[in-house]
Amino acid sequence: MAALYPRTLAGPMAPFIVGVIFCAWLGGLGPSLLATLLSVGAAFILPYPDSATITSASRLVVFAIICLGIGAVAESLVRSRRQAVEQAAALEEQAMELEMANQELTESVEESRVSREHAEAAEHRYRLLFDRNPVPLWAYDLQTLAFLAVNDAAVAHYGYTRDEFLSMSLREIRPPEDVAAMLESHRTGKPGLAASGLFRHRKKSGDVITVDIRSHDMLFDGRPARLVLATDVTEQLRAREELRSTHERLRVLVESSPLAIVGFAVDGTVRSWNPSAERTFGWSEADVLGRQLPIIPMDREEEARRFTERMRAGQSITGLQAVGQRRDGTAIDLSVSGAPLQNTAGAVAGFVAVYEDVTERRRTERALQTSEDQLRQAQKMEAVGRLAGGVAHDFNNILTTIQSYAEFLSSELGPQSPHLADLKEIESAALRAGGLTRQLLAFSRKEALESQALDLNEIVVETERMLRRVIGEDIELVTRLDPVLGRFQGDPGQFSQVLLNLAVNARDAMPDGGRLLIETSNVELDDAYAREHRGSTAGPHILLSVSDTGIGMDQAIQSRIFEPFFTTKEQGKGTGLGLSMVYGFVQQSGGSIWVYSEPGEGTTFKIYLPQLTVEPTAVAAAGRPMAAPSSASTATILLVEDESAVRRVARRTLVESGYTVLEAANGREALAVAAAHQGSIDLVLTDMVMPEMRGGELAIQLRQVRPKARLLMMSGYTEEAASRKVILEAGNTFLEKPFTASRLLERVHQVLGQV
Numbered sequence: 001m002a003a004l005y006p007r008t009l010a011g012p013m014a015p016f017i018v019g020v021i022f023c024a025w026l027g028g029l030g031p032s033l034l035a036t037l038l039s040v041g042a043a044f045i046l047p048y049p050d051s052a053t054i055t056s057a058s059r060l061v062v063f064a065i066i067c068l069g070i071g072a073v074a075e076s077l078v079r080s081r082r083q084a085v086e087q088a089a090a091l092e093e094q095a096m097e098l099e100m101a102n103q104e105l106t107e108s109v110e111e112s113r114v115s116r117e118h119a120e121a122a123e124h125r126y127r128l129l130f131d132r133n134p135v136p137l138w139a140y141d142l143q144t145l146a147f148l149a150v151n152d153a154a155v156a157h158y159g160y161t162r163d164e165f166l167s168m169s170l171r172e173i174r175p176p177e178d179v180a181a182m183l184e185s186h187r188t189g190k191p192g193l194a195a196s197g198l199f200r201h202r203k204k205s206g207d208v209i210t211v212d213i214r215s216h217d218m219l220f221d222g223r224p225a226r227l228v229l230a231t232d233v234t235e236q237l238r239a240r241e242e243l244r245s246t247h248e249r250l251r252v253l254v255e256s257s258p259l260a261i262v263g264f265a266v267d268g269t270v271r272s273w274n275p276s277a278e279r280t281f282g283w284s285e286a287d288v289l290g291r292q293l294p295i296i297p298m299d300r301e302e303e304a305r306r307f308t309e310r311m312r313a314g315q316s317i318t319g320l321q322a323v324g325q326r327r328d329g330t331a332i333d334l335s336v337s338g339a340p341l342q343n344t345a346g347a348v349a350g351f352v353a354v355y356e357d358v359t360e361r362r363r364t365e366r367a368l369q370t371s372e373d374q375l376r377q378a379q380k381m382e383a384v385g386r387l388a389g390g391v392a393h394d395f396n397n398i399l400t401t402i403q404s405y406a407e408f409l410s411s412e413l414g415p416q417s418p419h420l421a422d423l424k425e426i427e428s429a430a431l432r433a434g435g436l437t438r439q440l441l442a443f444s445r446k447e448a449l450e451s452q453a454l455d456l457n458e459i460v461v462e463t464e465r466m467l468r469r470v471i472g473e474d475i476e477l478v479t480r481l482d483p484v485l486g487r488f489q490g491d492p493g494q495f496s497q498v499l500l501n502l503a504v505n506a507r508d509a510m511p512d513g514g515r516l517l518i519e520t521s522n523v524e525l526d527d528a529y530a531r532e533h534r535g536s537t538a539g540p541h542i543l544l545s546v547s548d549t550g551i552g553m554d555q556a557i558q559s560r561i562f563e564p565f566f567t568t569k570e571q572g573k574g575t576g577l578g579l580s581m582v583y584g585f586v587q588q589s590g591g592s593i594w595v596y597s598e599p600g601e602g603t604t605f606k607i608y609l610p611q612l613t614v615e616p617t618a619v620a621a622a623g624r625p626m627a628a629p630s631s632a633s634t635a636t637i638l639l640v641e642d643e644s645a646v647r648r649v650a651r652r653t654l655v656e657s658g659y660t661v662l663e664a665a666n667g668r669e670a671l672a673v674a675a676a677h678q679g680s681i682d683l684v685l686t687d688m689v690m691p692e693m694r695g696g697e698l699a700i701q702l703r704q705v706r707p708k709a710r711l712l713m714m715s716g717y718t719e720e721a722a723s724r725k726v727i728l729e730a731g732n733t734f735l736e737k738p739f740t741a742s743r744l745l746e747r748v749h750q751v752l753g754q755v
Contacts, residue, residue, distance in 0.1 A: 135231050142224045145169040159204030173201050175208055209234045260355040266348060268292055268308045280357050282327030295324040311351035314340050333362040367532045397643040399738035403430045404649040407741045453612055454490050456520050456542055457481045463496050467503045474513030482521045486611040488542045490589040498585050501578040502546045502605055509550025519545040536592045540611040547604040552597045635752055636660040640670040640686035653741040667693025674706055681709045683752060688715035712751045
């Protein structure tokens with residue numbers, strides 16, 4: 001066309017074609033019409049240099065035809081494009097649907113895989129739970145009772161292998177006697193979850209165990225089955241039974257215990273109260289449960305509070321010494337032990353206390369302590385007494401020598417001698433020293449006795465006037481004497497001295513005046529008193545009680561009051577021998593003395609003297625009636641004395657008086673002298689206390705070889721019962737040291753019947 005219309009059509013065709021293609025591409029409305037209009041417009045508007053060759057009408061027709069053709073083509077193209085677009089959209093939608101379906105299918109496959117894996121994992125877990133469960137598990141067929149599956153714990157616990165288990169039924173793990181009951185239970189049992197209870201099973205070893213069965217019905221491979229969990233409770237039941245038995249034993253022990261056992265809550269209220277607690281304190285269990293402990297005296301509440309606090313702090317207490325009270329208000333000595341009770345968390349949930357009534361034990365301990373104190377005191381007094389007696393004995397020998405030689409000198413000096421006064425002073429000092437030794441001997445219970453049956457009332461009455469002068473007018477003297485008082489064996493002079501010494505002691509304790517009470521009575525001492533008061537004896541006694549209202553004394557002074565030379569008085573106002581003499585006199589008479597005093601409360605001395613049940617027979621003091629020798633010059637005396645100075649004094653005295661004297665330094669020598677002497681021996685003058693053989697033993701042996709010889713015994717004290725028996729029962733005579741030459745001669749003449 002361009003060749004046909006090289007100049008007239010080439011210009012407008014370009015925009016026309018472009019417009020048609022554009023419109024077709026866009027698919028707008030009326031593309032052909034638009035293209036035609038554009039082409040026509042372009043043909044008329046644009047200049048054509050070759051318009052001379054073509055007419056306007058021809059050009060228009062040709063151009064219109066061309067345009068119509070082009071428009072039809074363009075419209076066809078547009079329509080095709082639209083259809084293609086629509087088809088592409090449809091295909092795209094189908095593709096999307098396919099993709100979605102494919103995704104859903106993929107997800108479904110994945111979900112199926114995951115579900116399968118989960119199922120497999122769950123099955124594995126359940127299998128593990130079944131197989132690895134520490135408690136025996138099995139499943140069995142409800143129809144045949146055959147085992148379908150067992151876990152490792154069942155295999156291990158029952159002793160069967162897995163194959164053995166799976167070839168067995170429930171009948172074979174039950175004792176034969178239990179099978180019938182088991183079958184009946186299965187026949188009547190209800191399906192579902194069951195807590196079947198306790199049953200007996202039998203292991204492969206034959207041991208029968210008790211198991212706690214828990215079961216649940218289920219389907220196993222399409223068959224009705226039951227899953228069973230079997231917990232062996234044999235040891236648990238045994239432990240429970242042991243615990244129950246232990247609890248029962250503990251209950252019996254607590255109920256039958258002689259000790260009071262009390263359980264407390266943490267706040268201190270009573271939770272348990274055994275029968276012994278009721279017997280000990282007097283309150284019943286109903287009286288005290290839920291209350292604070294009623295046995296605490298008001299003045300002991302702080303101690304009880306501290307005890308409770310220590311319990312709450314978790315501390316144990318053993319042997320706490322305490323004082324409680326019974327329901328009637330009487331005090332009771334207690335030994336208390338306690339321990340806290342803890343709960344499972346370790347916290348103190350309460351405590352238990354054990355109370356032991358030690359009242360009698362304490363009383364016994366106190367009595368034992370008193371007895372031990374008395375024993376120590378008695379041993380001390382005995383030791384001091386032995387010392388005092390030994391000193392007095394030796395001192396008496398010295399005084400005998402001093403007094404005798406002083407008398408020798410006095411007889412040789414004329415009455416005008418300037419030395420006579422000096423000798424009298426020596427004799428006076430010796431006499432005073434002799435009195436001191438007598439006091440020491442009285443304390444040591446070794447003073448020579450003139451023992452006889454005495455009426456204590458008579459001694460009190462005879463001494464009362466002298467006592468009133470001694471104590472003074474500012475002290476009231478009161479006597480209360482039992483009119484039917486019994487008698488006792490003693491020395492009357494000693495007990496007059498006892499009253500005098502006690503009265504003087506009371507006077508010194510009442511410097512501002514007061515009251516002195518002397519009482520006598522008959523008493524019966526029982527065995528209990530004798531046990532508690534060492535040195536006392538059970539039986540009928542005479543009681544002499546001397547009480548004052550003076551200043552009293554403490555325990556320290558009381559423990560030493562009978563010691564020789566112990567005094568609380570100022571220097572120069574007492575020798576400290578008054579009460580020691582009283583102690584010695586009482587002990588020598590077979591009695592006992594006790595002092596009771598408190599500072600500011602006065603003092604009471606109680607003297608218990610054994611009461612005579614049979615009156616003693618009188619004993620002659622002068623010896624057996626014997627014919628006296630014809631004259632002094634014919635009498636032979638065997639002198640036995642271990643102290644050479646005394647022996648020399650006695651020999652000189654006797655020889656100067658015309659007697660024949662045989663000497664011996666001890667008992668064995670005296671026996672030898674008596675055996676060797678060919679003549680008679682009229683008198684044996686012997687010391688009582690000598691080494692190797694004492695005077696009493698010597699007298700007994702001499703009586704066998706010299707039965708006619710009379711006996712004169714000399715000593716500062718009588719120590720042995722045998723010696724005392726020789727003196728009193730055999731009618732022999734006693735010469736007390738210290739003595740003078742004249743006193744010796746007087747006694748010898750008396751024994752030989754020369755006066």
